Amino acid sequence: MSKRIILFGPLPPPYGGVAIYMKALVAQLRSANLRVWTYSGAKPDDNSIRFIAHRRLGTIWALLSEGRNARILDASHFHLEYPNPLLVPVWLILKRLLGFEWFKNILDGSLPKRYPEFGLRKRRRFHRAVKAVDHFVVVSEELRRWLREDIRVQQPITVIPCLVPTPGDCNVKLSQVTEELIKPYIALEHRVCSIGVFFPSYGFKDVAAAVEELRERTRKDIGLLLLDGGFVCDQTYRDEVLWQRDWITVLKEVPNPEINEILKRSEVFVRGFADESYGISRVEALWAGLPVIATRAGETRGMLLYDFGDVEQLVNQLQSVLLDPVWEEPNPWAAEFRREAEANLQAVARVLGIEKN
Numbered sequence: 001m002s003k004r005i006i007l008f009g010p011l012p013p014p015y016g017g018v019a020i021y022m023k024a025l026v027a028q029l030r031s032a033n034l035r036v037w038t039y040s041g042a043k044p045d046d047n048s049i050r051f052i053a054h055r056r057l058g059t060i061w062a063l064l065s066e067g068r069n070a071r072i073l074d075a076s077h078f079h080l081e082y083p084n085p086l087l088v089p090v091w092l093i094l095k096r097l098l099g100f101e102w103f104k105n106i107l108d109g110s111l112p113k114r115y116p117e118f119g120l121r122k123r124r125r126f127h128r129a130v131k132a133v134d135h136f137v138v139v140s141e142e143l144r145r146w147l148r149e150d151i152r153v154q155q156p157i158t159v160i161p162c163l164v165p166t167p168g169d170c171n172v173k174l175s176q177v178t179e180e181l182i183k184p185y186i187a188l189e190h191r192v193c194s195i196g197v198f199f200p201s202y203g204f205k206d207v208a209a210a211v212e213e214l215r216e217r218t219r220k221d222i223g224l225l226l227l228d229g230g231f232v233c234d235q236t237y238r239d240e241v242l243w244q245r246d247w248i249t250v251l252k253e254v255p256n257p258e259i260n261e262i263l264k265r266s267e268v269f270v271r272g273f274a275d276e277s278y279g280i281s282r283v284e285a286l287w288a289g290l291p292v293i294a295t296r297a298g299e300t301r302g303m304l305l306y307d308f309g310d311v312e313q314l315v316n317q318l319q320s321v322l323l324d325p326v327w328e329e330p331n332p333w334a335a336e337f338r339r340e341a342e343a344n345l346q347a348v349a350r351v352l353g354i355e356k357n
Contacts, residue, residue: 002032002033003033003069003070003071003101003353004033004035004066004069004070004071005031005033005034005035005070005071005072005073005352005353005354006034006035006036006037006066006067006070006071006072006073007022007025007026007029007034007035007036007037007073007075008036008037008038008072008073008074008075008076009021009022009037009038009073009074009075009076009105010022010038010039010040010075010076011023011026011036011038011040011044011049012040012255012256013040013253013255014040014229014230014231014253015229015253015254015255015256015259016229016231017107017162017278017279017280017281018075018077018107018162019040020256020280021075021107021162021164021280022038022075023256024164024165024166024345025164025345025348026049028164028165028345029345029348029349029352029354030354031354031355034354035048035050035066035070036048036049036050037049037050037051037052037062038050038051038052039051039052039053039054039058039076050062050066054076054078054087057086057087057090059087059090059091059094060090060094063091063094063098063100064094064098067094067098067100068098068099068100069098069099069100070098070100070101071100071101071103071352071353072100072101072102072103073103073105073137073348073351073352074102074103074104074105075105075107077108079091079104079129080104080106080126080129080130080133081106081108081111083122083125083126083129084125085121085125088125088128088129089125091129092128092129092132095132101134101135102132102133102134102135103133103134103135103136103137103351103352104133104135104136104137105137105138106136106137106138106139106143106147107138107139107162107277107278108277109139109140109142109143109275109276109277109278109297109298110201110275110277111143111146112142112143112146112150113275127151130147130151130153133153133155134155135155135156135157135158135351136153136155136156136157136158137157137158137160137348137351138157138158138159138160139159139160139161139162139277139278140159140161140277140278140298141159143159143277144157144159158347158351160344160347160348160351161278161299161340161344162277162278162280162344163278163280163283163299163337163340163341163344164341164342164344164345164348165338165341165342165345166284166287166341172257172258172261173261174258174261174262175258178251178254178258178262181249181251182225182249182251182262182265184223184249185223185225185249185265186265188221188222188223188247189220189221189222190220190221190222190223190267190322191222191223191225191265191266191267191268192207192211192222192223192224192225192266192267192268192269192270192318192322193224193225193227193262193263193266193268193269193270193285193290194207194224194225194226194227194269194270194271194272195226195227195229195259195269195271195281196226196227196228196229196271196272196273197228197229197230197231197232197233198228198232198233198234198235198237198238198241199232199233199234199237200234200237201273201274201275202272202273202274203271203272203273203274203295203308204226204237204241204272205237205240205241206272206308206309206311206314207224207226207270207272207314208224208226208241208242208245208248209311210270210311210314210315210318211223211224211247211318212245213311213315214315214318214319214322215247217315217319218319218323220322220323221247222247222322223247223248223249224245224247224248224249225248225249225250225251225262225266226241226248226249226250226251227251227254227259227262228250228251228252228253229253230252230253259281259284260284260287260288263284263285263288263290264288264289264290266290267290267291267321267322268290268291268292268293268318268321268322269281269282269285269288269290269291269292269293270292270293270294270314270318271285271292271293271294271295272294272295272308272314273295273297273298273308274295274297274308274309275297276294276295276297276298276299277298278298278299279294279297279298279299282294282298282299282303283299283334283337283341286302286303286331286333286334286337287334287337287338289331289334291304291321291331292304293305293306293314293317293318293321294306295307295308296308301333301336302331302332302333302334302336304317304320304321305317
C-alpha cells in the first residue's frame with residue numbers, strides 16, 4: 001500500500017510567500033495518496049483540504065485520523081522556526097506514537113539570525129524538534145550550511161528553492177474594487193511598486209524614503225504602491241511610513257492572481273526585505289517584465305541591488321531605472337527562472353516519492 005503524503009502549511013489568504021508556495025504545490029502535485037492540511041485564513045471550501053485549528057490543538061485529531069505512517073512535508077512555522085511550547089511536544093509525542101515521517105520544509109531565511117536570541121527553553125524545544133526531523137528540505141544553501149555546520153544536523157538535507165511554476169490563474173483581470181483603489185497610483189507620472197508588510201525588516205520605510213528623496217531631487221510626480229500582505233503590522237512603523245505622503249497607495253491582502261496585472265502597470269518593483277530566504281515576488285516581477293531592485297539577500301540574479309538600510313543606494317537605483325532608462329532585451333533571467341521553477345517542482349515530487357510527469 002502506498003504511503004500517504006501530506007502537505008502541511010498555510011494557504012492563501014493571506015498571500016505571504018510560504019502560502020503562495022504551498023498553493024502552487026497543491027495545484028500541481030497530483031497523487032492518489034496526497035492530502036493537504038492547512039491552518040491559515042478561512043476554512044477552505046474544498047473537501048480535499050483539511051483545515052486544522054492548530055491553536056486549539058487540531059493537529060492531534062488530524063494526526064490521529066490520518067497521520068499514522070504518513071510522510072508529512074511540514075511548511076508550518078510553529079514546530080521548529082518559532083517552536084511553540086505546547087504544539088512542539090504534542091507533535092513530537094504523536095510522532096513517536098504514530099510513526100509518521102517528518103520532512104521539515106524550512107523557508108525562513110531569518111532563522112540563523114534569530115537563533116542566537118533564543119532563550120534557554122526555546123533553544124531546548126528547538127533542538128528537540130531538530131532531532132526528531134527525518135529529512136530537511138530548505139530553500140537555500142545558506143540554510144543547509146547553517147544546519148549542517150552550526151546546528152550539527154546529521155539527517156539528510158535537500159536544498160530546493162521555493163520557486164515553483166505559478167498556477168494557471170496568474171493572468172486574471174483586476175476586480176472592480178482593486179481597479180478603483182489603484183486609480184490614484186495609475187494616474188501618476190512614474191510608478192514604483194513594493195510587496196511586504198509594515199514591519200521594520202521588510203523595508204517599506206526605506207522604500208518610501210527613497211521615493212520621497214527622488215521626488216524632491218527631480219521634481220517628478222513619482223508614486224509608490226505598497227502591497228501589504230497583512231499577516232503582521234507594527235502600527236507605529238506604518239504611521240511613520242505613511243506620514244504626509246499622499247503619493248503612497250496601500251492595498252492590503254491583494255489576491256496573488258491580481259498581483260501580476262498590478263505589476264504590469266508599474267515601472268519598477270522594489271523588494272526591501274532584510275532577511276529574504278528566496279524571494280518569490282522578485283521573480284514574479286521579472287516574469288511580469290519589470291526591472292527589479294532588491295536587497296542583497298535571497299535571489300538576486302538579473303536584479304539591481306542595494307544594501308538593506310542604504311537609502312542613497314536605493315535612490316540611485318530608482319533614478320537609473322525611472323529617469324535614465326537604457327533599452328534592453330527582455331531580462332534573460334525570466335526564462336531561466338521558469339526552467340528552474342519546473343525543476344524545483346520535480347525535485348519536491350522526488351523527495352516526497354511522488355511520480356511527476
